[in-house]
Amino acid sequence: MKKALEGLVVLDLSQVYQGPYCTLQLAYHGAKVIKVESPKGDILRERHESKVPHEFLMFNTNKYGVTLDLKSKDGKKAFLKLVEQADILVENFTPGVMKRLELDYDEVLKKRNPRLIYATATAYGLTGPYQNFPGMDLTVQAIGGVMSSTGYPEMPPVKAGPAIADLLGGTHLLAGIGLALYQRERTGEGQKVEVSMHDALYPTLASPLAALYDGDPDNYCERTGNKHSGLRSAPYNVYPSKDGFVAIICATERHWQLLVDILEQQHLLEKEEFKNTISRAAHMDEVDQFVTEWTKNINKWEIVEILTEKGVPAAPVLTIKEVANDRHLIERNMIVEINHPTKGKVKVPGSTIKLSRSIVDNYQPAPFLGQHNEEIFENMIKKEEERI
Amino acid sequence: MKKALEGLVVLDLSQVYQGPYCTLQLAYHGAKVIKVESPKGDILRERHESKVPHEFLMFNTNKYGVTLDLKSKDGKKAFLKLVEQADILVENFTPGVMKRLELDYDEVLKKRNPRLIYATATAYGLTGPYQNFPGMDLTVQAIGGVMSSTGYPEMPPVKAGPAIADLLGGTHLLAGIGLALYQRERTGEGQKVEVSMHDALYPTLASPLAALYDGDPDNYCERTGNKHSGLRSAPYNVYPSKDGFVAIICATERHWQLLVDILEQQHLLEKEEFKNTISRAAHMDEVDQFVTEWTKNINKWEIVEILTEKGVPAAPVLTIKEVANDRHLIERNMIVEINHPTKGKVKVPGSTIKLSRSIVDNYQPAPFLGQHNEEIFENMIKKEEERI
Known part of the structure; x- marks a missing residue:
């Protein structure tokens, strides 16, 4: 066993940063991650004429790419065939989308595959008064207290530049999947893993919250x-x-x-x-x-x-330009240069988690839209149908 | 099996935010987490005369607390007895400290307990040119590009107010432990899990890095x-x-x-x-x-x-005061009010990871220094010695 997650199959319906960062780490540690895009593709592709903006390349290394129209009968049928063979499904749609697609975990997917780990990452979670608010990194930083605690007291609130809500959400999702995988080994059963960006930001406020509770609330300084x-x-x-x-x-x-x-x-x-x-x-x-x-x-x-x-x-x-060439990050394989078929040399992040028994040493560029349709559908759907 | 990690024993040598946040989540999901403090205690205790500053309470719920002097012969002996019975050890010392304590993973701990998962979280990791730099959230935000990408272009660089380096590091550590636990179920072997705050920040820079690589580098805007x-x-x-x-x-x-x-x-x-x-x-x-x-x-x-x-x-x-009373976070059990023996009602964060088969429904306040010495030493060391 060369990598921690060898033999596991992940269906990745997620887009932009939060979900894709989680599945990137799953792919690095040996899982077969199949990125399932709509025929239009991940909305992140729209950020650049090339349809492969750099940020897309950063978060989709080592994944297979297929396209399926989940609104069509055939697309749904093929998807359910994949679900039957999957260990983990990751999605970061707004709440309700999977149900509208008739792919609800409790009603449909769990019955097809009780061992499935269903991992859902949203802005605000599947419960609570904000559950139906659409949200992205920026809006969650606003409502989550990041902005009011960032910047100078004499200036307006300002966001943290980096996409911290997305990445904290994605990392918690990854952790939740790890715990659920362990539990499945003990019980044989899958489960739902739920994470929200809003929840994930709250513990980062430890210092300002402590100042609020332990200090003098009237002299409390927001930024x-x-x-x-x-x-x-x-x-x-x-x-x-x-x-x-x-x-x-x-x-x-x-x-x-x-x-x-x-x-x-x-x-x-x-x-x-x-x-x-x-x-x-x-x-x-x-x-x-x-x-x-x-x-x-x-x-x-x-x-x-x-x-x-x-x-x-x-x-x-350090400036971003200095960070982009940081000798320490390069030596630690956090900045890895790989060849992309159309963009040439590109720099993708390596694995943030270093496991002594699961060395990450192979980097394949992010797939083009539908790049592995034939390979995946041939191997995982047709052969399965023939077997039956 | 009511919780994902039931039956697992975690030795927690970590301090401040990064390690303790990781072990908080392990405790919430059913592991028995033993916080091992020096006789002086976690340095975080120094932030308030009470020795239980609010931030300490936030990150040490549901943990047992013992004190051991790892520099003494007796302390080390007792610790090694605990290591033999542990599944996971978490530490966030600067690199080299465990070796100086003669508690190096490869040389000592792994031989005592090959199933041990040894999780180490540092500022810069155990390799690379910055490995020996001491670092905390603030300094890692500086060198990691967070500051130069945060704030207004006409103002100096500014940190993200929340402790994002600490929490991203701690969450990656938790994820690494999850993957290692799964791998141990398959192979029977423990391993070393290594995470650094500096590595963990790098992928959060996706948007500025993409602007740098895909855009016009001469018109690149840092903040x-x-x-x-x-x-x-x-x-x-x-x-x-x-x-x-x-x-x-x-x-x-x-x-x-x-x-x-x-x-x-x-x-x-x-x-x-x-x-x-x-x-x-x-x-x-x-x-x-x-x-x-x-x-x-x-x-x-x-x-x-x-x-x-x-x-x-x-x-x-929202302001921090508004976030502290957010109805959505309260409804989602992210803000949980519990009773503390000396501070009265305090608000601690609940579990950021919601697992449908591992419900978090019990919250015990953070231990006083050495609160569980008798209980733990009696049960885990004396009884073990008697057994032998």
Whole structure:
């Protein structure tokens, strides 16, 4: 057994980021993932004239691609044949779509295949007052508190640039599938795995929520720029350097002692106002001023080398262009260059999960629309029909 | 079998957010999670005089708590007894700490218990040039590209307020454990699961990376405020309402047609510059102006009701205080009120993963430091020694 999920078949009806990221990881760890697109294709394809925008390539590596019209009788029939042979089905339609397609899990799919793990990822989940709100990463960041806790206090709320709602949702879905696979090994039964982006964002608010519950609610600060979201830790900020910005944080007393040594400000250790996390947080601006005095005349990577060598957490603020060529991400196979038949060399993400007994070492570019129709339908439907 | 992970024992050496969030979900789904703290306790306890800051309570529900000094001979001996009976070990020390404690997975733990799943979560992983950098959520957001892609173009880079690096790391770790548990059922063997916050952030950059690779690199925009991170979609923004802000996005042609109907601007459908995603993205500011003209005179929830009822993704920007009392999150058991022996009523997050065959219906508050020493040591160490 070379990979964790060898032998498993996944039907992937999902689109854009949330579902496809989940099934990408399933594919990397050995599952046969069949991306089932409508004849029009994943809506993400529309973002570029080529119909293979870079983000589509990032999330569909190592998948098979077939097209089926689930609204047609033949399409549905073929799909149900695939369901009978599948271990996992992933979809991120808005609630109700699968039912309208007469492919409801409880009423139809579970009866066809009781071992099926049915994984559904939505914006708000299948229950609760917002269940029918259509939602995407941006709107879930808005209603989920990400925007109001991001940015500077004097500026309007702003989203996190990265697609965090989508990716947190997709990763929770993946985790849920892992737990359901384990449970199926013990019981023989499949189940429904349900995840929402909105739910997935809530625990990320731990620091601001803690400030709200443990602190003074009347002095509660919604947005804190680069300071700690609960204003409960210092030093904790992004400081100007000679050539950009550098993030520095002292999470323990040891970090603070090391930093003070590097700054040659040992006298601070004796001061009552800096004696522990709580008192330093109360004198945050003074703390930040000491640090800035030192950082502003040094280059960012030099600061990071000095601090990290001593053991103080620090990192440069990198641009997207710098991240795209990050030597560390390349060495860890998080940026993998592969050949695409029409786009040439493209860079796709590798597996975020490194398993010592399931090495990811093969990368096939995302399928064209319907690329594997013949292969999949021939092998999984016709042969099955002949067998019967 | 009432819950997915019933019968499994987890040793949790992790601190702060990343590891503890992973083990929280393991505990919710039925594993017996033993939080092993040093006699000083999880560093997160230092954030509040009570030693039970709210964020600690959020991430340690349903866990047992014991203290062990792993640097002492007796502490190590007791820990190894627990390892022999454990299914999963979770730690998020900086790389090298477990080796210095003479508790290295390959050299020591695996030999004691070949079925052990050893899950390690770090800032940068166990390989690569940054492996020895100490890191926390803030610094990983800096080096990982989150900051440079968050905020307004005319302002400095800013972090995402929520702890996204920690939580994405922790969720990937949970997923990796799920896959490893499945593989262990098939092979009988444990393995090492490795996850880093830095790796986990990289795929969230899909939109800005796509803009970089598919677009014009010279006109590449690092930060786009609330516009699409790749400037590849419109309408996609946060618009002013009479009483705050509202996020609106048209992900499909259908959304756009519905919105234009609601705005009573059907003539826009005939214009070349708004005919599809690509052309609307090229005329983003004009599109945003039409939308703003309509939103600015209406209350945010009213806008959301009008749009979502028709099927257009929209959501109000909520404050943290509003999120903390969100009726949808409460109904979905994402905000659960429980009794804490010293703090009284506290609100902890429920399970983000809803499994139809593993219902989460019991919530015990986070343990005090060493609360279950007697119970665990009596049952798992003394009885084991007597048995031998």
